[in-house]
Amino acid sequence: PEAADFPADLLGDGVLAGLDCPEPHLLTRDPDADLAPLEAKLDGWRAAVSPTVPLADAPAALRTARRALLLSGPDIPGPIIWCRDHLATLWLLAEDFLAAELARQSLDPFASLSEKQRDRLSETLLAWLETRGGAPEIAQRLGVHPQTVRNRLRQLEELFGDRLKDADDRLGMQLALRAQLLMRAHRPDGERER
Incomplete structure (x- = not known):
């Protein structure tokens, strides 16, 4: 609301603009070329650019860009969010219900643990899944003693x-853990997990 007027005069003739609606949007064939002049002039504006898609996929691309704007925060610098650089994050966070269901099914052994135990073991499990390394490598990554990692790995095995x-189970666990981390990072301050 406090932003300056959108610099529409910088848009080329090949850009269709819908700037008078509650959720302004642009349609362009070549976002790299058409948006480059805007990058330094978007004073107070934030834009998300979907991947370039065939015209038939434009509605899905627009939903993706709008989702990126909702999820964006200070961790994504600059006035323009290029969705192509954040596809995994956008995919994992595309459907809260599915992410929560995957976590419930893949991480069900954590259900009986305290929040503190769950956090520690989740951190260790994710580090192990991402590296498949030994205790010293995981310990260095987590900043804990290797014996602590060995104890946690034994707990995870139990x-x-x-x-x-099982490769499918490991994939489900890794996706669920990554989605949980991303959801925490993009949750508004003070909002608790369900």
């Missing part, structure tokens, strides 16, 4: 058993 050996 909780998950053979599921840690």
